[in-house]
Amino acid sequence: MASRSTRRPTIRDVASVAGVSASTVSKALKGNYSLRDSTVERVRQAADELGFIPDSRGRALASGRSFTVGLITTDSSGRFSIPIMLGAEDALSAGEMALVLCDTRDDPLREQHYLKALVSLRVDGIIVTGRRVEPREPIDVPIPVVYAFSPSTDPADTSVVVDDHAGAAAAVRHLHTLSRKRIAHVTGPESHLSARVRAAATQEAASTTFAGPPLYGEWTERWGRLAVDVLLRDHPEVDAITCGSDQIARGVCDRLRELGRSVPGDIAVTGYDNWSVMALASRPPLTTVDMQLEELGRRTAKLLLDAIAGSPRPGPQKLPTRLITRESTLGT
């Protein structure tokens, strides 16, 4: 488009149009009211006409801040990091801070490279997030850091994590409300902390109604389908199955339907994640635990802004989950 200018207007262009010096433009746009109102107004009009935008690097150098925050993620596929990132970006942009994205792709060398680059850019702080709930080594930088989802191994660091124990327990309480008496649990690999925490919370909350032991496997629909066969052989009396993920729960529902068992009539099913593409496409749609990751991202950003402003809140913080009820437990 011909109308789009190819050169950025400078402070000198504004000065020339307003008929004042460049330093007067600078003072006027900073709101220095030692100037006459009419001068300030003339400068503002000239700046508006030309589309002049003051250089934030001046603000940055004067304040010693860059008004940018780095986000380090190890999770290139993004299932968990993306909503956290979007929540953080939302809270930061409300605070007029820009988010610089760094995807380390689980490569420690790449992480080191990014940390150097972020410190060199003089970001005001760093958010570190990952794909697993296992604690991770802290990063070593001389600026504020907040860990999201994957906490720091250092309990003095600020970390914001999901309260998985409460999330899994809420699903069981919901099933008890619906008078379910034999509750099984199907989940991902036992080597994953999130699987172990959810299984332990389920067992504890289900107490004498637990149809154990937990069935550990993979985070896949295929495992959900296979687990149903194992479960119905060992616990034919089961009337509810809580799952460690929506993918597993979807597989469980598919297999139960193939076997002619009604969900939730014969067996109620719950998922975990509220991953809409799975939870809503499941037949029936899934009652599931929402980890509220976008809110977790927002909370992380706010804690980082507090730390940058000189008020850090050290230590881990657990954020509550939310149970979303749908047809897989409530019926139609």
Add this chain to the structure above:
Amino acid sequence: MASRSTRRPTIRDVASVAGVSASTVSKALKGNYSLRDSTVERVRQAADELGFIPDSRGRALASGRSFTVGLITTDSSGRFSIPIMLGAEDALSAGEMALVLCDTRDDPLREQHYLKALVSLRVDGIIVTGRRVEPREPIDVPIPVVYAFSPSTDPADTSVVVDDHAGAAAAVRHLHTLSRKRIAHVTGPESHLSARVRAAATQEAASTTFAGPPLYGEWTERWGRLAVDVLLRDHPEVDAITCGSDQIARGVCDRLRELGRSVPGDIAVTGYDNWSVMALASRPPLTTVDMQLEELGRRTAKLLLDAIAGSPRPGPQKLPTRLITRESTLGT
């Protein structure tokens, strides 16, 4: 951790440890070889020991560049933007550029706010991406811009888009190779350009083997299941179904299985997107068209870096797709 310093080491700290002046440190770290080798070595060692990192804002101010690029996305859910963003970030970080992420959430006011913020940050260029292939209004900024996935309505702008026509045609050619003679097409809403382009390409490539008209509906598994019933009533002789998305194709496979029709024995099925969570979880796994979005992101970033370096490549560019073959056409 007590070992982590709380204060960023300054050039004066390095000077003090090396026993030289701050300006000598600055010269030594810039590789000014008017200094003695032993002095340069001493300064480098001191900088390493202290973990001193030079301020890139000096480089930025000296060069008139910020070494940052803004990415504006309208797509908060991220299905298409995320891989584009990751590809762009990968290519930019290789060029030592940082990516500033701006999620407009389809809000024009928010987009304006971000554009001002990015210009104010003095980013060297901007990538604009979205969730739809429909062309969008160009943004008005005095720095290089490249559009990815959603092209600019201005043909003089640099836009990188998916060659959807070739992608849909490749699926049909694959089915012809497998001797399929009656090919139907099930896709998303007719109001979406991507659905219309893929349907037209399918019809053109299938020619006399086309079992039309295209069935427009929604981008859901549910629509895929429903469409099978419509299709088998109107075209009982169909031996292949190409779908406008993997979600639709998954629904098609599920319904065919429920009706006792074998895939691909009776009817071959293809998807579109190569969205692994759908394409691999489908029974059977889907032959599908990969839009190579991460590569599209990389290509976009490279074109932007060229434009920033003074060599823009105006006009739209179509990137090839890739057909991924799996059991839904090849069998086991």
